Amino acid sequence: MTITLIILGMIVLAFHIVEKVKKYTVKAVILKSIVSVLFVAVAVTAGPDAPLTKLVIVGLVCGLLGDIWLDLKHIFPEYDKTFLYAGFAAFGVGHILYVTGLFAQYGVGWFLVGSLVLACLAAGLVLALEKPMKLKYGRMKPVIALYGF
Numbered sequence: 001m002t003i004t005l006i007i008l009g010m011i012v013l014a015f016h017i018v019e020k021v022k023k024y025t026v027k028a029v030i031l032k033s034i035v036s037v038l039f040v041a042v043a044v045t046a047g048p049d050a051p052l053t054k055l056v057i058v059g060l061v062c063g064l065l066g067d068i069w070l071d072l073k074h075i076f077p078e079y080d081k082t083f084l085y086a087g088f089a090a091f092g093v094g095h096i097l098y099v100t101g102l103f104a105q106y107g108v109g110w111f112l113v114g115s116l117v118l119a120c121l122a123a124g125l126v127l128a129l130e131k132p133m134k135l136k137y138g139r140m141k142p143v144i145a146l147y148g149f
Contacts, residue, residue, distance in 0.1 A: 002046040009038035024074035032071055036064035055101030062094030088143055123148035 016031035040060045047053035070087035073080045102112055126148035130137055137144050 002042055005038050005042045005045060009035055009042065012038065024071065026075060029068060029071045029075060032067050033064065036060075036067050040064060050105060052101040052105035055097045055104065059094035059097035059101070062090045062097065066090035066094065085143070088147055092147065119149045 012031055013035045016028060016035055019025060019028040019031055040057060043053065043057045043060055047056065066087040066089075068087075069083045069090060073083035073087070076083070099112075099116075106112065123145050127137075127141070127145055129135075130141075
């Protein structure tokens with residue numbers, strides 16, 4: 001069952017990419033939503049019954065919402081900020097659930113602490129590369145730093 005879901009997800013993802021390259025449309029958002037639902041279905045069918053798995057599944061649902069909301073900002077540009085912040089918030093909550101699941105499953109060890117330190121360094125690097133990459137984060141700088149973490 002899991003392999004079938006993965007293959008189906010890859011097929012729908014290919015259709016999504018073709019549609020998205022043409023133009024952001026409601027059809028592209030729907031296809032991306034289907035792909036995200038299939039990711040969640042893979043986790044449900046493949047994951048063991050453990051705290052980590054349950055939190056990852058809820059985190060994937062947050063990612064599904066984030067995908068939809070970030071894509072909708074292209075469909076409804078008048079709500080750009082609303083969808084952008086909603087998408088970032090959904091992904092942020094999902095990542096908090098992933099980290100919480102890792103702590104619940106494996107405890108607080110050097111590997112997880114080291115990962116958080118590396119995440120801090122990565123966020124700093126994202127901020128440091130703003131000018132060399134000729135980007136302008138503007139009002140989004142704190143959100144980008146947090147999301148980079």
